[in-house]
Amino acid sequence: MNLPQSLFTFTKAGMGGLGLIRKMRTVVCVKQVPDPTIVRFDIRTNSLENVRYITDPVDEVAISEAIRIRERNGGEITAITLGPPRAEEVLRNCLKMGVDQAIHLCDEAFDNLDVYSTAAILAKQIAKVHYDLIFCGNESMDEGNGFVGSGIAETLNLPLVTAVTRIDIFADTNTVIVHRRLKGGDREIVESPLPAVFTVETVLCKPIYPPLRTILAGLKKNINKLDAGAIGIDVRDIEPTLAPLGISQQKPRLKKTATIDSSLSPAERMKLIISGGVQQKSSKTIEKPPHAAAAEIIQFLIDNGIISKEKESM
């Protein structure tokens, strides 16, 4: 592997002593999400049931990484969220983890925003804060649009790297070298100048367990609550890009139109309508001696393009 150029400059600059290392100011965007493992859509009430709000796990990873960077380079961390009054819990959680300050963008006008408007409002406030690094989760647990990081980077005209699994900061040259997640565990190594936006993956690091002292200090800290007026934004000025039409029960994608055959029994017809005409997966059961069974498995793998005969395995 070619050593990145900034690594050399780092060793040179290292002679100047640690005092030269610039402090890193990090902004982390966090989100409150319903716990996806227990939330259910109830067709009787047409709404979500069993909603218990948690901090998005990927955001906890982002906060933990920011704290690690602060331990190494010094600096400060700002957690920011946009959400209804209950989203304050998430910021309190961040403060308990050791974040220096928390900003809560909360206004009745912010209800039912689309992703573009959310990113625009967050960017507007972040622009007022001093920052070197901006962290977002790559995709939230609930909606998983994966837009906000890109939206902030484009609005503030900053470099952006998505799906980050490792971050190395070279504070002397003001650059960052990150690993980006690709298919099958492969990584791309990307160099970016600072300031920049990074959307992080959960594998970046393990969430930290803060010491009791930090937790108690976090309980005392103040959450800076800002409404639209304080941010200096009028929601009506932001043109939304999407309008929500509602949520419903998850339905599989239609593979073909369900033509109802009158020769079927009512139960079978109901089944066909509910499944949306999706063809059932063809499941095959075989019971053969090991030699023949193995041959059958290999044939299955070849038929489905998982291995090919001529070439090496993928």
Added chain:
Amino acid sequence: MWENEQTITQETDALRSQQTDDGKGVWFFAEHKDGKVDEGCLKLAAEATNLADKLGQEAFAVIIGNQVKGLAEYFGPYGTDKALVVENQHLEMYNSEAYVNVLAQLVESDRPSIILLAATTIGNDLAPRLAARLKAAFVARYTEIEVDRDGNLTARRAIHSGNAQATVTPLRKPLIATIDTQLLSLQKAKGAKDTRIVEARIWIDPKTSRTSVIDYLKADPCAVCVSEAEIVIGVGKGLRSAENLNAVEELARVLGASIGGSRRATDERWIADERRIGLTGKTICPRLYLICGISGAFHHTLSIKGSQFMVSINIDRSAPIAKMADLMVVGDMHEVIPELTKQLREIIKPTT
């Protein structure tokens, strides 16, 4: 509450009518590697044709790279009318910022109504960024796009880990959407078309990208985390003892697979804790999941639904896993696996 909903619909209608119907064509972004396009890309071409037909518009392939004109012929059978080609030596490798700059310039001059991208590592990076740049509507991983009689679009997508579905309508054009190509079927168009190549002239400054790719790390498929692996072998109670893992490891080396397991396998210390698949462990979405000696309790099966193909080797014909597996082999894994390794060795070289 009701009033509120009504105003939203009214505003939506008002915004919709404001749009001038200047959408021309359904585009899809053609990902390519080593001068080839994969099956997912062809499925995307078919989906673009499908939507273009519903809208009464033309389907376009957008191909960006170096010497990529020849790729256009792949899309003819899938009904692609035209291929917009941007060739430049600085665009040979994917670079997020450079590609966004090119695409944004193309979209602003040609104004398509829909741009489709595959939800891959490239598509997931490119699509939201392009949408943010153009202030366009963005839908990630849609499951369906519907076109009504007036040509209005609505898109559906799964939210809350698939527990619910959201329906949205774009208020601005174009609609930029990504889709998991596994959901699509590979269907050829009714009439194959001669895809006409349109060379887009774009002024590109190669230095426009602030970020640069400096290296690439290839993962060892056997060591990689089960959640990222392309092929996963799962072991469970049927393994019986730690020594039996050797045979499985040998198979994993031949197949280039990562080994995971059920809670039983990690509790017995047969495999490491971080390789647990299930409710208390990792969620996997490989191309192949080879399930050895796992009966398929729901704690486990909840986390394996994303697998494209599942092959199960189990001694119990009535194990619940039989319902999920594409191929169920009734037999002893300790006999089948060595045999499978032996036969695989004859046809494929071990991955180094």
